[in-house]
Amino acid sequence: MNKRILVACEYSGVVRDAFSNVGWDAWSCDLLPTESEQTKKEGKHIMADVRLILADSWDLMICHPPCTYITVAGNRHIPGNPDRWKKQYEAIVFAWELFSANVPHIALENPVGVLSTYIRKPNQIIQPYEFGHSESKKTCLWLKNLPELKPTNILKLPECGYWDNQTEGGQNKIMHNGKWLAFNDPLTAHLRSKTYTGIAHAMAEQWSQYLMKQ
Ligand SMILES: C[S@@+](CC[C@H](N)C(=O)[O-])C[C@H]1O[C@@H](n2cnc3c(N)ncnc32)[C@H](O)[C@@H]1O
Structure with a gap:
């Protein structure tokens, strides 16, 4: 298999490395440089506005757009603050540009926030403690032509x-x-904002298996 994945808005390299390790031609893109030694070594990080490379024939895209202005908690800063409202609007449009890109399989990840209203309800909400990390962080996944992730190691x-x-x-x-x-x-x-390694490995394993059967 040499399918191509774009991990959009990722500086940590966590998801990119997980897919590279199971045989993908895996690329990350962020405005920031990558922090992953493996990604640096493989030379597969693009430091740019990801919108410039959305049309580059990807089989799968996993995106982590910024959530600062689109969390439910941030909504309380909007009344009487047009600048904040504009930033929220731009963040929603950016997330939508990613989710509506012409890529056959897409996962968009974000905390609970206004995307549920402006895009649609997420397909699932996951927690790191379902993937082997003793931590809590409610994370929504909006999926296009991908199955829901199955928990790999649920902690008490x-x-x-x-x-x-x-x-x-x-x-x-x-x-x-x-x-x-x-x-x-x-x-x-x-x-x-770094993706948990347990979640990245579950994505790489489960979605690779699913896409190999396609
Ligand atoms: C919430 S963080 C996601 C971090 C990610 N989960 C990781 O493990 O690296 C959002 C990222 O989006 C990046 N970003 C914002 N606008 C972007 C753009 N137009 N193109 C590419 N990356 C962008 C930011 O630099 C930031 O690193």
């Missing part, structure tokens, strides 16, 4: 009653270089 909530990336009070927390970052640290959002 720890006895303390909250997941490893949550505080007792329910706020998000994340560790970086051995230190806990504050929820409002600019690095927190960047690190939190």
